[in-house]
Amino acid sequence: MILITGGAGYIGSHINKLLFKKERETVVFDNLSTGHRELAKWGHLEVGDLGKVTEIENVFKKYPIESVIHFAASKAVGESVENPEKYYYNNVVNTLNLLAVMKKQGVKKIVFSSSAATFGDPQYNPIDEKHPQNPINPYGYTKLVMEKMLEDYVKAYDFRYAALRYFNAAGADPDGEVGEWPGSGQNLIPLVLDAAIGVREEIKIFGTDYPTADGTCVRDYIHVSDLATAHVLALDYLDKESGCFNLGNGQGSSVKEVVAMAKRVTGVDFKVTESARRPGDPAILIADSSKAEKVLGWKPKYNELATIIKTAWDWRKKLA
Secondary structure (H helix, E strand, C coil): CEEEECCCCHHHHHHHHHHHHCCCCEEEEECCCCCCHHHCCCCEEEECCCCCHHHHHHHHHHCCCCEEEECCCCCCHHHHHHCHHHHHHHHHHHHHHHHHHHHHHCCCEEEEEEEHHHCCCCCCCCECCCCCCCCCCHHHHHHHHHHHHHHHHHHHHCCEEEEEEECEEECCCCCCCCCCCCCCCCCHHHHHHHHHHCCCCCEEEECCCCCCCCCCCEECEEEHHHHHHHHHHHHHHCCCCCEEEEECCCCCEEHHHHHHHHHHHHCCCCCEEEECCCCCCCCEECECCHHHHHHHCCCCCCCCHHHHHHHHHHHHHHCC
16 A cells, blocks of 8 residues: 555645556545545545544554555745745654654655755756755755755665656646646746636746746646656655656746747636746746656656646636
């Protein structure tokens, strides 16, 4: 059985569905602070908090857990700057709680939800796994510390881990069963779709003077279902060894390109305004995922921006 911490959230719910389709039994462990009971449609749901060791222990005693996929974490960059204490508790301390219980129960395989935020300002693009990791905000620091904790557990306690560094997760389940909950984050595509559906007055573009083709930031958008596939492959990889993998499409889309495509997909000409740059936004972030393709046998399926936005739009309309 596979334990999915944060499995009632955006990405966790997609991996839970895929594991169900592959007839692998799961238990979701989520405190529902940002997750949603409605998204935990498969396997077992246990409402609990990683901040409470006894609640983690109870789940491990109740179910025959063999491996863990760890999503549960706070993830807003801006909030991490304003409230770093929350991030070090929720991300670092709670992960240590989980690892301590895993060690105690003899469960030594974990797939970890990491982030491109561990790299900080890129020295080159596309970014491969050898790129220096120099986070520029507390969120990125916590993800890097969590990676280092796992490395140390491998050396000291014979653990195996896969750290999957997402670039910009986007889109929704093509079947329309799960997706990103409205108002749950500050990612560009959900905000743009909120403007298209009328719950947001405008979309603000932060910075139009970057050294890019149209002056706006360029990001690598990876469909959430492709991320789910990578997790299943990573679970199998843990039978052999440990490692870190960057996950993206390997191609970038600028903010203006995303806005234009969203207008085309939705058929709505929502209001767009331009503003000054935000501090800490790199001009370009694009993944080199060749290691994941070579080692895991992973390749993105939904790699067209129009497809990614359409699946997200279909889900957003369903919840309107």
